[in-house]
Each structure stands twice: as structure tokens, then as C-alpha cells.
Amino acid sequence: MKSDIVIIGGGIIGSAAAYFLAASGEAGGITVVEPDATYAKAATPAGAGGVRRLMSLLENIRMSRFSLDFYAGFEAAMATDDNPADIQFRRQGYLFLTNVQGVRDLTRNFETQTDEGVAAELLDADALRARFPSVGTRDVALACHSPEDGWIDPHAALMGFRRKAARLGVTYVQDRVVGCETSRASLKHVALESGGTLKGDIFLNTAGAWAGEIAAMTGAALPVVPMCRVQHFWRCAHAIEPLPLVKDDSGAFFRPEGDGFVGGRPSWEIEPGFIWDIDRGYFADYFEETVWQLLANMVPKFETIKLQRSWPGHYAQNLFDGNMIIGRYSKGHDNILTACGFSGHGIMHAPAVGRALCELALTGEFQTLDLSRMGFARVLDDTPYRELGIK
Ligand SMILES: Cc1cc2nc3c(=O)[nH]c(=O)nc-3n(C[C@H](O)[C@H](O)[C@H](O)COP(=O)(O)OP(=O)(O)OC[C@H]3O[C@@H](n4cnc5c(N)ncnc54)[C@H](O)[C@@H]3O)c2cc1C
Numbered sequence: 420m421k422s423d424i425v426i427i428g429g430g431i432i433g434s435a436a437a438y439f440l441a442a443s444g445e446a447g448g449i450t451v452v453e454p455d456a457t458y459a460k461a462a463t464p465a466g467a468g469g470v471r472r473l474m475s476l477l478e479n480i481r482m483s484r485f486s487l488d489f490y491a492g493f494e495a496a497m498a499t500d501d502n503p504a505d506i507q508f509r510r511q512g513y514l515f516l517t518n519v520q521g522v523r524d525l526t527r528n529f530e531t532q533t534d535e536g537v538a539a540e541l542l543d544a545d546a547l548r549a550r551f552p553s554v555g556t557r558d559v560a561l562a563c564h565s566p567e568d569g570w571i572d573p574h575a576a577l578m579g580f581r582r583k584a585a586r587l588g589v590t591y592v593q594d595r596v597v598g599c600e601t602s603r604a605s606l607k608h609v610a611l612e613s614g615g616t617l618k619g620d621i622f623l624n625t626a627g628a629w630a631g632e633i634a635a636m637t638g639a640a641l642p643v644v645p646m647c648r649v650q651h652f653w654r655c656a657h658a659i660e661p662l663p664l665v666k667d668d669s670g671a672f673f674r675p676e677g678d679g680f681v682g683g684r685p686s687w688e689i690e691p692g693f694i695w696d697i698d699r700g701y702f703a704d705y706f707e708e709t710v711w712q713l714l715a716n717m718v719p720k721f722e723t724i725k726l727q728r729s730w731p732g733h734y735a736q737n738l739f740d741g742n743m744i745i746g747r748y749s750k751g752h753d754n755i756l757t758a759c760g761f762s763g764h765g766i767m768h769a770p771a772v773g774r775a776l777c778e779l780a781l782t783g784e785f786q787t788l789d790l791s792r793m794g795f796a797r798v799l800d801d802t803p804y805r806e807l808g809i810k
Pocket of ligand 1: 464596627628629734759
């Protein structure tokens with residue numbers, strides 16, 4: 420008998436899982452509970468949409484590889500009558516810049532990446548200047564350029580997954596999960612804010628920065644918390660050659676967007692929690708006092724820019740090791756799975772994670788890409804599995 424599946428949270432991860440489950444034809448009824456069809460507070464539309472294989476862990480590189488190919492074919496595979504599924508996929512590259520302290524990590528990661536077939540290249544300051552004259556080289560000891568990585572419009576990708584999933588028979592319920600009814604061995608049904616309940620055979624907790632709240636409803640604890648990350652859009656009056664997405668050791672990054680640039684720099688000092696008003700408190704002067712100088716280090720022409728707008732989003736930050744947690748996590752409840760804690764990588768990994776959740780839900784095992792090292796067991800065993808170097 421086919422299992423009925425309830426997906427809690429219909430952001431890019433929940434919707435990618437819904438799509439893969441529906442496309443498999445192997446699931447029973449698939450229902451996604453998502454309170455906000457505008458996704459005003461979800462992480463996905465707030466993200467920069469970067470998709471890169473410049474990572475240190477094999478699983479992360481391989482997930483990004485699958486996702487890049489998937490996003491390259493997204494429009495053709497995901498278009499529906501009411502949605503052309505154009506995700507503005509731009510293969511304009513990624514460029515990591517490091518100072519002397521980061522050279523060892525960058526070089527080791529480069530070797531791992533090229534072993535995995537990534538067409539990356541290392542550039543010293545002279546080569547960097549010749550290739551990208553606008554990029555500042557003052558503090559740069561080494562750069563790594565991956566010309567075939569790029570970025571997408573994350574909201575368009577989310578809506579592409581959602582609309583295609585709906586076309587394949589997935590039901591989206593506009594509601595919020597507020598409780599979980601468990602027996603000794605499993606989750607039986609979820610309680611909805613509207614007053615109803617939803618039964619299922621298998622439940623996926625894909626509630627992003629709210630995944631910890633959902634986990635608490637079955638008495639489980641995930642080390643995943645909301646962490647505010649502010650993003651900015653600015654214009655620069657000076658001509659700048661087409662650049663890749665550029666990121667340095669400080670975590671500051673930017674990429675071209677229309678006639679300007681989007682980017683920012685994660686604040687490492689703030690406490691976890693949702694922050695929606697960024698005009699007051701910690702973030703009030705954050706761009707002027709912190710981000711701007713870091714951007715101008717990367718591109719000296721950014722000394723004169725006009726900030727157009729800033730907006731908050733929230734990483735589902737995995738405090739344990741900064742990587743996603745996938746699979747079972749709620750002791751004694753074998754029918755609850757999660758994929759959460761992406762800490763800034765969820766858009767680039769969504770297609771691979773959607774596929775992995777589908778495999779886990781239908782067969783209990785990873786079928787294509789073994790992600791078992793990303794499971795909750797590492798939290799219980801206290802063995803962190805971290806990205807090294809620029810994250
Ligand atoms: C500023 C910023 C920049 C980023 N840049 C990148 C990038 O360049 N590349 C990259 O790969 N990633 C990036 N990320 C990270 C990426 O956006 C996230 O990892 C990804 O969007 C997570 O998707 P999600 O579906 O898990 O979460 P979300 O998109 O947040 O979706 C979770 C959904 O759960 C729903 N929900 C909440 N509570 C409940 C409930 N009780 N019941 C039912 N549903 C519920 C919410 O409404 C929400 O829609 C960035 C994030 C930010 C904030």
C-alpha cells in the first residue's frame with residue numbers, strides 16, 4: 420500500500436520533496452501544510468540564490484552538482500500551463516578570495532573540488548587582477564574561481580517546484596501545524612491552527628527556521644534555530660565588468676543583480692531568534708558600519724555606492740556544525756523525517772535534498788547519493804561534520 424505523506428512547511432525544501440514524491444508515482448496522497456502562500460517570512464525568497472560546488476565536504480559538492488544540472492534543465496522540466504518556470508539561471512561563476520591564513524583551506528578544498536570534476540582554477544593576485552580588474556587584491560593571497568557555478572532566482576524556483584507538484588496532484592493546505600499527536604512508536608496526526616487535524620503515514624519536517632518548533636511538538640530537540648541574516652541591494656555609478664558571485668573570508672559576498680548588486684555579510688555576533696524590524700537595534704547601521712567597508716575591500720569602486728534597500732531573512736542555523744540534518748531525529752517516532760539546518764545552503768541543495776527525502780520516505784534508504792553522514796546520529800554521537808574554509 421502506498422504511504423500518505425504530510426509535509427510540514429512548503430518552502431523550497433518541502434516543495435522540492437513534494438515534487439520528487441509526486442513525480443515518482445510511488446507515494447499515496449501528498450499534502451503540504453504551508454501557512455503563507457506569499458512566503459513573506461520564509462528564507463527562500465530572501466536568499467541570494469547562489470549555487471556552488473566550492474565546498475569542502477563531498478556530500479555538499481555532490482548535492483550542488485546534481486542541483487546545478489537540475490536547475491539548468493528546470494524550465495524545460497518544470498514549466499506548467501500557468502508558470503513558465505523561468506528561474507533566471509545564470510552560470511556566471513563563483514569567486515572565493517582569501518588572505519594568507521585561508522590559503523591552506525582554499526588549496527585543499529580546490530583539490531577536493533577538482534577531484535570531483537569541478538572546473539575550478541586558482542588565481543594569484545596578478546592573475547586575479549588580469550581576469551577581474553575591478554576586484555581588489557590588497558588583502559588577497561589566493562582566489563578560487565569556479566566559472567560554471569552560478570545563481571538562480573530562488574522564489575521562482577520555489578514556485579516552480581510548488582506549481583509542478585500541484586500539477587502532479589500534491590495538495591497545498593494553507594494552514595499551520597500547531598501540535599502533534601504521537602503514539603509510542605509514531606506520529607499519528609498533526610493538529611492545524613484552523614482546528615482540523617491531518618493524518619499521515621509519513622511526516623516530513625521541512626519548516627526551515629521553524630523546524631526546531633515542530634520537533635519540540637514530539638518532544639525532540641534539534642539544534643536548529645532562526646538566525647537573522649540581512650541582505651542588501653545597491654547600485655554603483657562606476658562601470659564594472661560582469662563578475663561572478665564573489666565571497667571572502669569575512670563571509671561578505673555579493674553578486675550582480677539587474678542594474679545593481681545583491682549581497683551582505685552574516686553577522687556572527689547576534690543571538691538566535693527572529694528579527695523583522697532591521698531599522699532599529701543591531702542592524703540599524705549595520706550596512707554603513709560593517710558591510711560597506713568589506714564590500715569596498717572586495718571591489719574598490721564600491722566606495723561610492725547607493726544602497727537601495729535591505730531586508731531580513733533567517734537561516735535555519737544548525738548550531739551543532741552548520742550543516743544540514745537529514746533523516747529521522749525524533750526518538751521512537753520512525754515515521755518523522757526532516758531536512759533542516761541548512762545554515763545558508765538550502766537553495767543550492769534543494770533539488771538533491773528533495774530527491775533524498777523522497778528516497779528516504781519511499782524506501783527508508785538513500786538510493787542515489789549517500790547522505791548518511793548528514794544524519795542526526797552525528798549530533799547524538801557528538802561528531803560534528805563541518806565545512807572547512809569559506810562557508
Ligand atoms: C540572506 C540569505 C541569503 C541566503 N543565500 C543563499 C544562497 O545564496 N544560496 C543558498 O543555497 N542558500 C541561501 N540561503 C539559505 C536558503 O535561503 C535556505 O537554506 C533555504 O531557503 C531553506 O529552505 P526551507 O524550505 O528549508 O525554508 P523556508 O523557505 O523558510 O520554508 C519553511 C516554510 O515552513 C513554513 N512553516 C513555518 N512554521 C510552520 C508550521 N508551524 N506549520 C507549517 N509550515 C510552517 C514557513 O511558512 C516557510 O514557508 C540564504 C538565506 C538568507 C536568509
